[in-house]
Amino acid sequence: MKDAVSRETPPAPEAAQGVFGSRLAQAEAYAGWLAIDGIERGLIGPREVPRLWDRHLLNCAVLADLVPRGASVGDLGSGAGLPGIPLAIRRPDLQVTLVEPLLRRTRFLDEVVPALGLDNVQVHRARAEELHGVVTFDVVTSRAVAPLDKLARWSMPLVRGGGLMLAMKGSSAAQELADARKVLDRLGGRSAEVVSVGAGMVSPVTVVRVQKNSGTTKARGA
Numbered sequence: 578m579k580d581a582v583s584r585e586t587p588p589a590p591e592a593a594q595g596v597f598g599s600r601l602a603q604a605e606a607y608a609g610w611l612a613i614d615g616i617e618r619g620l621i622g623p624r625e626v627p628r629l630w631d632r633h634l635l636n637c638a639v640l641a642d643l644v645p646r647g648a649s650v651g652d653l654g655s656g657a658g659l660p661g662i663p664l665a666i667r668r669p670d671l672q673v674t675l676v677e678p679l680l681r682r683t684r685f686l687d688e689v690v691p692a693l694g695l696d697n698v699q700v701h702r703a704r705a706e707e708l709h710g711v712v713t714f715d716v717v718t719s720r721a722v723a724p725l726d727k728l729a730r731w732s733m734p735l736v737r738g739g740g741l742m743l744a745m746k747g748s749s750a751a752q753e754l755a756d757a758r759k760v761l762d763r764l765g766g767r768s769a770e771v772v773s774v775g776a777g778m779v780s781p782v783t784v785v786r787v788q789k790n791s792g793t794t795k796a797r798g799a
């Protein structure tokens with residue numbers, strides 16, 4: 578594991594112990610990668626460093642509360658590994674695939690994942706659309722990738738029948754969901770709602786949660 582927790586890496590706040598438990602050291606090592614290599618390679622802005630834990634690691638890790646045990650997870654537009662890596666650290670029962678088209682980012686991910694000893698994570702360089710008809714996941718996650726209607730077109734064909742799309746969204750979640758309802762219906766969304774996770778551990782995180790109809794695997798003309 579890389580010795581990356583240096584004086585440049587903000588120390589883990591108390592909440593991190595509650596969220597990551599016995600895997601806190603892995604989360605600290607990832608924070609170190611983001612704070613040093615992530616900044617040097619332009620994957621995250623230097624202003625993010627003081628808020629690495631709250632805004633990135635913890636915020637993403639609590640998404641795990643919506644993911645069923647043993648699920649396969651496709652994290653679309655993973656960037657520097659968010660939310661996929663915090664999810665995989667917190668939940669070793671998950672099989673997480675980080676889907677990211679940009680080579681500079683997948684190179685970083687290809688280094689970080691083995692350095693953290695994350696046996697349950699794969700990196701796949703692709704645009705989401707390129708995987709339609711190729712693979713499906715129990716759960717498809719994303720954060721800060723696209724407006725919900727576009728995200729639905731990219732994500733829903735990758736969700737297996739009966740599976741979930743989980744889109745981390747901010748205060749715009751309800752409006753984005755209202756705007757995307759028709760698209761989600763056409764793509765097999767059975768129920769779609771805005772939910773909040775992480776209360777009591779971190780600042781609550783807003784997520785659009787869509788369950789796909791059982792047996793629906795293909796987009797219907799969206």
Ligand SMILES: C[S@@+](CC[C@H](N)C(=O)[O-])C[C@H]1O[C@@H](n2cnc3c(N)ncnc32)[C@H](O)[C@@H]1O
Nearest residue numbers: 653654655656659660678679704705720721722
């Ligand atoms: C703003 S970044 C967000 C990164 C990360 N999810 C986060 O929250 O920090 C958006 C990411 O989506 C990726 N992306 C853009 N178009 C995509 C597509 N069609 N399929 C998958 N990823 C895409 C970009 O390369 C970029 O890494």
